[in-house]
Amino acid sequence: MDIIYINDLKIETIIGVFDWERQIKQTVIFDLEMATDIRQAAETDKLEDTLNYKAVAKRLIDFVGHSEFKLVETLAERMAEIILTEFAVPWVRLRVNKQGAVRHAKDVGVIIERGVKPS
DSSP states (O other): OOOEEEEEEEEEEOSSGGGGGSOOOOEEEEEEEEEEOHHHHHHHOOOGGSSOOHHHHHHHHHHHHHOOOOOOOHHHHHHHHHHHHOOOOOOOOEEETTTTSSTTTTEEEEEEEEEOOOO
């Protein structure tokens, strides 16, 4: 198993349960690890033979930017579903960081793993 990753992807979205959070966009930060097999791409040196991380990022930026979830848990779950189904990734690990959500904490969020991690 190989992993293609995207770290520190910052996306503005409406998220939160409080009234004031429903009125503004907040920055949420994402780290992703996606299982794939890069051997064919390494052999051919062609983009179409690998997981296109730019396409993944663009899709997530569009989705998250237009979403209005209350919970980061829901957002994380929907993002994982997109990655697994639209990009044929067998396993994903996703960290969602909502900085500033807890006073005196640098960041807070969730980490989820979905799919089957190839061995």
